[in-house]
Amino acid sequence: MTKRHVEPKLVATAAAFEDFLDDIEGVDRLAIDTEANSMHAYRARLCLIQCSDATCDWILDPLAGFDLDPFFAILEDPDVEKIFHDAEFDILLLSREHDVRLRGLFDTKVAASALGEQQFGLASLVHRRFGANLDKTQQRSDWGKRPLDESQVRYAAEDTHYLLELASQLEAELDDADALRWELVRAEFRRLERLRSKEEPKDPDAWLRVKGTNLLGPKELIVLRELWRWRESVAEKRDLPPFKVLGNAQLLAIARARPTDLEGLGRIDGVAGRPLERYGSIWLRILESLRDHPGLSRPVEPERSTAQRREAREDGEVFERLKRWRKRVADTTRTDASLVLHREVLERVSKLRPRPSTRAELEATGDFEDWRLDAYAEGLLAAIAGQGPAASDSGRRKPAKARTKNAKNTGRGRAASKSGKRHRSE
Numbered sequence: 001m002t003k004r005h006v007e008p009k010l011v012a013t014a015a016a017f018e019d020f021l022d023d024i025e026g027v028d029r030l031a032i033d034t035e036a037n038s039m040h041a042y043r044a045r046l047c048l049i050q051c052s053d054a055t056c057d058w059i060l061d062p063l064a065g066f067d068l069d070p071f072f073a074i075l076e077d078p079d080v081e082k083i084f085h086d087a088e089f090d091i092l093l094l095s096r097e098h099d100v101r102l103r104g105l106f107d108t109k110v111a112a113s114a115l116g117e118q119q120f121g122l123a124s125l126v127h128r129r130f131g132a133n134l135d136k137t138q139q140r141s142d143w144g145k146r147p148l149d150e151s152q153v154r155y156a157a158e159d160t161h162y163l164l165e166l167a168s169q170l171e172a173e174l175d176d177a178d179a180l181r182w183e184l185v186r187a188e189f190r191r192l193e194r195l196r197s198k199e200e201p202k203d204p205d206a207w208l209r210v211k212g213t214n215l216l217g218p219k220e221l222i223v224l225r226e227l228w229r230w231r232e233s234v235a236e237k238r239d240l241p242p243f244k245v246l247g248n249a250q251l252l253a254i255a256r257a258r259p260t261d262l263e264g265l266g267r268i269d270g271v272a273g274r275p276l277e278r279y280g281s282i283w284l285r286i287l288e289s290l291r292d293h294p295g296l297s298r299p300v301e302p303e304r305s306t307a308q309r310r311e312a313r314e315d316g317e318v319f320e321r322l323k324r325w326r327k328r329v330a331d332t333t334r335t336d337a338s339l340v341l342h343r344e345v346l347e348r349v350s351k352l353r354p355r356p357s358t359r360a361e362l363e364a365t366g367d368f369e370d371w372r373l374d375a376y377a378e379g380l381l382a383a384i385a386g387q388g389p390a391a392s393d394s395g396r397r398k399p400a401k402a403r404t405k406n407a408k409n410t411g412r413g414r415a416a417s418k419s420g421k422r423h424r425s426e
Helices: 014-024 069-075 087-098 108-114 121-129 148-160 163-176 179-193 217-239 248-257 263-267 274-289 306-333 343-350 359-364 370-384
Strands: 009-011 030-036 046-052 057-060 081-084 105-107
Touching: 009 014, 014 057, 014 069, 030 087, 030 148, 030 163, 046 087, 046 148, 057 148, 057 370, 081 163, 081 343, 087 105, 087 179, 105 108, 105 179, 108 121, 108 163, 108 179, 148 163, 163 370, 179 370, 217 248, 248 274, 263 274, 306 343, 306 370, 359 370
Parallel strands: 009 057, 030 081, 081 105
Antiparallel strands: 030 046, 046 057
16 A cells, blocks of 8 residues: 555634535545544543545544534445444444434454454554554543644544555455355444444442442441542543542542541552642541441342242353354354354343244344354354253363463554543554
8 A cells, every 4th residue: 555645634614624525525435533532531522533535634623613414414324435443432422422323334343353363453454454553652642632733633644544445455355255254244334333322321339330349348338439429520520530530549548548637648559749639628528527427338139039040040051152152153264253143142142031942033033134044043052052062161161270361452442441542552
């Protein structure tokens, strides 16, 4: 690939946006990406949209105030192919903020994983296929700040600069592969296109998910809960991610120590300095208000009957057999296991009662296309029934020394599960 040497164009005015729409009129393929400010805000916002065609790279500024609806209509047009890399976060962000319903998706990460690429992050693919090294200097940039500088614009443009050529290569390789591989890829594209962001109500018990709460006593639990609630309020008011107000480790340490003065707070690692100066007196008031509190008991899950426990155990065994079957299929065909069958489908199937024992019963669930049943029905039914290779190691676990933690390399990664957008971490 010959790298284009034209500087990316920043689209930050209504006039520039009209010029951009004129430039892309009639194109049938566009490379798209987004940037959010999740590492710098309480609630992530769509801060940039990168777009490339065969001749130019553009950076659209959604915070500039002009109406982006004509471009969103293009994103929803199934006749214009939109090339993304690892599109899930982008789709959910566009859905949540602008109710965009993306159509015409081609995801280069999905295609690469279907073709057996072991490192299918954008940076890895671009380096191997085009000999280029993507810039890493703006990984943690605050994309919500204005004005953008030239290095930010150039960095953002690289996210889409190579995507059209990369997609062309992957499409050609899929054409040369077996038909089933294309079916798997297209099915995943359709699943991604159906994704919609859902505004979930705030969970009042989210503080219980702080790692380490299971080691706290009743007095410590009530302190942690109140400090966590205080942190959420401050983070939302200041539009900061909660960890930038106070880290989880510090919340836990204060809850354990329950100091009675500023000197005691200052001895806690990570609290002294600016946090203590700004919030120390508030923390002491919270601690003092809870001094005579009897404490908080950890919520106890309702007691399950013997039959319920047995059913849960049996469902878990079916789920594990299905996972082993899926892994064998993926390993044999050198594709990604999630494309063979999505985890959500495995979970639903593992809970079906009575257990499916025929292809027709699998088909009746609505979770399987005909082509997928043609390829996998026999293996699925054997795994559900506990027959064949999937059942051979049922209930067994590898020795501790033999177990390794799988780490999926997604190339540019995601800060906070791409809550802060992809990092070029390879």
